[in-house]
Amino acid sequence: MTPKRRSILFVSAAALLLAGAFAEARTQVPAPADQDPRAAAAPADGPDPTLTLEIGDPKLKGKTMEVGAGAILAGASGAKVDFERMVRDLMAARIVHVGETHDAMAMHEIEFQVIRALYARDRHLAIGLEMVPVTLQETLNKWTAGILSKEDFLREIRWYVTWNFNFGYYEKIFDFAREHRLPIYALNAPREVISKIRMRGWDSLNDEEKAYFPGPPDVTNRDHRTLIRAVFEGLYRSQSAWDEVMGANAVRAAGAEGRRVVVCVGSGHLLYNLGLNRRAYERSQLPFKTVIAVEVPAGKKSVTVSRAISDYVFGLAEEEKKAFPAIGLGLKKIDGLENLVVDPKPTDGVAGRATFEKGDVVLSVDGQAYTDINELRMALAGLKCGDGIVFKVLRAGAVKDVRLACEKEPAAEPAEKKRPD
DSSP, rough: OOTTOSSBBBOTHHHHTTTTTGGOOSSSSSSTTTTTTTTTGGSSSOOGGGGOOOOOOOOTOEEEEEEEETOOEETOOOBOHHHHHHHHTTTTOSSSEEETTTTOOOHHHHHHHHHHHHHHHOSSEEEEEEEEGGHHHHHHHHHHTOOHHHHHHHOOOOOOOOTTGGGTTTTTHHHHHHTOOOEEEEEOOOOOHHHHHEEEEEEGGGOOOOOTTSSOOOOOOOHHHHHOSSSSSHHHHHHHHHHHHHHHHHHHHHSSSSOOOEEEEEEGTTTGGGGGHHHHHHHHHOOEEEEEEEEEOOOOOOEEETTSSSEEEEEEESSSSOOSSSOOOOEEEETTEEEEOOSSSSSSSHHTTTTTOOEEEEEETTTTTTOHHHHHHHHHTOOOOTTTTEEEEEETTTEEEEEOOOOOOOHHHOOGSSSSS
16 A cells, blocks of 8 residues: 555656656656655645546536445446446547556556457457557557567567556556557657656757657646646646647547547546547547546545546545555666666665665676666566565675565555545
């Protein structure tokens, strides 16, 4: 169970973006990557204000509904529906957006079940993924064509540098697409380009970088600004750029072969139908539906959410533990040195409980030398609770052993003390 976890499964890639200029040095699972980057602005106690903002569909502003664990509610009516009823309604959409928290297995299971149910009714289906930039589309094509083994795919796409969340969260979706030869479309722009927009704005991009986008990101929507509550203009610019490029690529995917597209993306890009879903519709007029989930904290029957927040909202019981250990080890490469270097000093996850220091030079891991970040992270991704490995590092001229042990996480604070429920 993760302390201080917000009740909505709201993932913005903003936390990753802030480290975008150092993509190779990102932690195994940035912590807390599943947390709304605006959490610092949230009250210490009480409900998450993001859930009940008076934005989005004017007909639904100010109207709320109670979402309990195990329930599915329709935003339009505020009433419970069953999964089959929801899927029948989704069939009216050309683009179905399904939000996720990147390290929440229950949300990925919803994505998979939606994909499988839609495929049972429409074999002409495609999948769009936030996790992969368009520069790696050919690798996705090789995967769905059955050309690459799983290990070769993870190496060629550099999964643990490109995205960095455990592939196990997405494995069922990738396997299903490969089994049924469903196209998978990359939706994202290269992270370094988004980072450049955040830091210096649209005009700082060269022509090649601008070509990833349909045009300058629209930053004029007041409701979207309210949702993001950007403290820094650059952060709002980058979120808008992400939504703009992924919305345009979702439309392009839908038009490529006339397929219905299921878009899997962090929920922060979808809330109140103001993110990439809005931009895709404004660009194409293709009908769409949005599905997200909210987490119901232990000890609570339900959470209150705006009916405008999504077309359909799943209620999920609070996770007791993550499906995969959050390693939390940042690594980088230094010119002229083959070895990997720890940077920054780990403060979260499994590595945060070890004795690593910033600047540790990794000599070996359980006797194996690594010179590639992706290769080491592939090895770390296989760790399970109870596993342990030993890093041999060079620190201040001395060789030291650092044990990284995937032990059970410390107990979380009681629900009434967590911020906010």
